Amino acid sequence: MTTNGIPAHVDAPAHVEASADVDERATIGPATTVWHLAQVRENAVVGARCTVGRGAYVGPGVRVGDGCKLQNYALVYEPAVLEDGVFVGPAAVLTNDLYPRAVTPDGTVKTTDDWQAVGVTIRTGAAIGARAVCVAPVTIGRWATVAAGAVVIDDVPDFALVAGVPARRIRWVGRAGVPLERTGPDSWRCPTTGDEFIEAGGALREAPAT
Secondary structure, three states, X not given: OEEOOEEOOOOOOOEEOOOOEEOOOOEEOOOOEEOOOOEEOOOOEEOOOOEEOOOOEEOOOOEEOOOOEEOOOOEEOOOOEEOOOOEEOOOOEEOOOOOXXXXXXXXXXXOHHHOOOOOOEEOOOOEEOOOOEEXXXXXXXXOOEXXXXXXXXXXXXXXXXXXXXXXXXXXXXXXXXXXXXXXXXXEEEOOOOOOEEEEXXXXXXXXXXX
C-alpha cells in the first residue's frame, strides 16, 4: 500500500523528546519523532513516520504529510503545506510574509492583525537543501530539488533541480534525486531507477508505461 507514492507501513507511537515544545492542539502522527528543542505550534499537523529535527520550527496550522524529514533548525512558517515524503534540510527557511515590516507606516508595532500570512507549498517527494530559502507563496513541484543555499522566488517545476540566487533550473532529476541522462532530443532517463521522462514546453513528465 502506498500514499502518493510513499510506502505505508504499520506504525509505532509518536516519540516527542522532553525538551521539545509541542502544543497540545497540534497533531503528531504515529512513528513520528520530534527531537530536542523543536517547536510544533498550535493546530499544526505532522503526519506519520516523520522526523522533526533538533531546533526545528513548525508554525501554527502548518500541514506536514507522511514520511517527511525536517532537519535541524529548519523553519517552516505558517501556512506552509508539505505533501508526503518532503525533505527540508538543515536551517532551511520557508517564509510567509510578502512585505515584511516590524511596524506599520505610522510606527505602531505590527500584530498578527496587521498582515496576512502566505505559505510555501512543497509537493510530494521534493527536497529543500541546507540553508535554502523559499520565499512565499512559491510552489516546489513533485520530486524537485532545491540546492543548498538557493533562494527560490518563482515556482519550481516537477523534477527540476534549481540552484543559485535567485534560483534557476540547472538540471532535471528523478525520484532518486539523481540528475537525469538525456536519451533523445526531448527524452530523459534516470540512471538509478530506469524511469523515463519526456520534456515539453519547459516541463518534464513521466513517460507512459509501455
